[in-house]
Amino acid sequence: QLQLQESGxxxxxxxxxxxxxCTVSGGSISSSSYYWGWIRQPPGKGLEWIGSIYYSxxxxxxxxxxxxxxxxxxxxxxxxxxxxxxxTAADTxxxxxxxxxxxxxxxxxxxxxxxxS
Amino acid sequence: xxxxxxxxxxLSLSPGxxxxxxxxxxxxxxSSYLAWYxxxxxxxxxxxxxxxxxxxxxxxxxxxxxxxxTDFTLTISRLxxxxxxxxxxxxxxxxxxxxxxxGGTKVEIK
Numbered sequence: 001q002l003q004l005q006e007s008g009x010x011x012x013x014x015x016x017x018x019x020x021x022c023t024v025s026g027g028s029i030s031s032s033s034y035y036w037g038w039i040r041q042p043p044g045k046g047l048e049w050i051g052s053i054y055y056s057x058x059x060x061x062x063x064x065x066x067x068x069x070x071x072x073x074x075x076x077x078x079x080x081x082x083x084x085x086x087x088t089a090a091d092t093x094x095x096x097x098x099x100x101x102x103x104x105x106x107x108x109x110x111x112x113x114x115x116x117s
Numbered sequence: 118x119x120x121x122x123x124x125x126x127x128l129s130l131s132p133g134x135x136x137x138x139x140x141x142x143x144x145x146x147x148s149s150y151l152a153w154y155x156x157x158x159x160x161x162x163x164x165x166x167x168x169x170x171x172x173x174x175x176x177x178x179x180x181x182x183x184x185x186x187t188d189f190t191l192t193i194s195r196l197x198x199x200x201x202x203x204x205x206x207x208x209x210x211x212x213x214x215x216x217x218x219x220g221g222t223k224v225e226i227k
Binding site: 035037039046047048049052054060062063096100101102103104105107108109110 | 118216
């Protein structure tokens, strides 16, 4: 059974860079034709796709966040990571990592990241 | 850019009643790439329906999806207590790859 687990700081200061890692277990991140993505959900609000990385390494980002987002993969550790720069309070959200192609079939449990000084 | 609009925002119903949730796209989308998720408080969303009308593994048959083009519907035939949750539709765009979510419909106990 595939499992995804987010990790990283729960508190980030305004203007700094948010960094999260998703560790995949129960399957190889590079062995299948899937995207590995990040989705976020501000408290009490809906879901927003941040971006994804294909198993080959190609990246795709939400145009609204593209200038601040970097997603990378470390196949040796079976992990992929998110970096979101110049954060503000509006970036406070639960951040989920997920596996998808046209639909998301596996989700991490989510991690709350609060942007505050 | 495709926008998904879900209605109503909140649906107040009693157990045993039928729930009909709407997802309208700003332009035609492929039925193959339209999905529905259920989210309960404190949990990650769970895939219910993919390809507009196919139930995901383990999803009860009281959940059904339909629609095409710009109008899609999720129907829960008889609400069970565990069905009270928020439901999201999602569309996949392939060129370039992108996921788009609707704003969600909350199904609450009346």
